[in-house]
Amino acid sequence: MLVMNIEKFSFTYPGAEAPSLKNITLPIEKNKITSLIGPSGCGKSTLLRSMNRIHDLYPGNTYDGKIDLLNETTGEYDDILAIKKENDFIQLRQKVGMIFQKPTPFPMSIFDNVAYGLKISGIKNKTELKDRVEEALKGSALWKEVHDRLNKSAMGLSGGQQQRLCIARAVAVKPEVLLFDEPTSALDPISTSAIEELIVELRNDISIAIVTHNMQQASRISDYTAFMYLGDLIEFDKTEHIFLNPKEQQTEDYITGRFG
């Protein structure tokens, strides 16, 4: 079952002559990890950032095609490119969360960081907030390290902890999809493997799309892999097919390190 379905999608940045993404068709399977790989500038981050319409923070983009998102209650698909109202954007982003390359803790306590999205979505009950924060921190393998300093500033955490805090913050609002934009490229190997384990665990509840420059990472954790090049989707398949016997020459060249 698909949680998102990208169909004939094109994207142009404001003022740009040529589109940055051309006619992309990519299914995102429910409760699977889909990774997007490709050399810098191939459009993988642009694609990821279209999936929660965060591009719209900066006006003037041109979208074309469709990005369907599964509506869990009705079982039907809604085109997120049709969203125009502020309220619908907020709902979309509560369903499709995002983790960035650089950890982005808010300048507030650890507890308030995780509770932020919950408060935004209207949860005011103190006990419920406490339970949800604890659940999210446990689910992000951070509870043991921070349970006795929830009221301390999140800025005091290490880089890897900050990134897990950002994941906890995103998980707390129970999204259906989580988008990871190179989540480990600013972290050391130990923090990286902790985050990777976490992503694999999250798959049970959440569908995941991840942009990564690290091909080992893509092959280690993802179920599906899409290879992109210069705004085109070159090949999409199960991860083992992409890495063991790719159909396209460009894919093979890239994964064997001949260019990129």
Next chain:
Amino acid sequence: MKRLLINKIVLALSTISAIIGLSFLAWILITLFIKGLSSFHFSLFVTDLINNGLRNLIIGQFILAGFASIIGIPLGMIAGIYIREYGRGRYANLIRNLSDIMMSAPSIVIGAFVYAIIVVPTGHTSGFAGSIALAIMMIPIVISTTDSMLSLVPKELREAGIALGASKYRVILDIVIKAAKVGIMTGILLAFARIVGETAPLLFTSQTSNYFSLDMTHAFPSLSVSIYDLASDVQTSSRDLAWAASFILTAMVLIINLTGKFITRNKK
């Protein structure tokens, strides 16, 4: 060899310039200290100018600057937030440039402006007029600080807030301003230090008064304006009092400035 020589000459020139610049500052401070301290007495803080004290003037100066802050800080901050977070293209740049020009407007011109629009229609000088003149001086400083401090907040932080489903204004209020809080507070403190010692905007707006007063609708006691009056007085005792007042005013500004620096340093 030539490079080394040039290096030495430039180093010597800049050292000499630094010494010349700083020695003037030291000269001013030392003169103020010696002259001010010789006529300084703690009784100055408990008697009013009419009894050769400064109490009413110090309190008046803070009230004038405080009321100016009540007007200037929110207006300046909101305008700064608009320019950085909402304003687009030409209009935001227009306001930013106008504000920068305002910042370098001669303070006496601001005083004359407020005189024309408030003092003349109401028929007399007043504390309000003085505060408004100070607020006009303060607003562009607060705008510029808020603007530049907000620009230091990384865009990823804004995106992270938006990605959690927060609306733009919530992200600005809850996250961006919090991240820039220390910088903005320091800027505001420095803006306050800037206006608390001003004379020209008050000269013909609030004027000054020899008596203690909390009535902002009439001429209002001001330390800086009284220094101006006392310094040009024929009596030596008045001029001595002016030195003491200058010393106190300088100390006040210095303390506020140092507090600002202290806050910024402690942040890091």
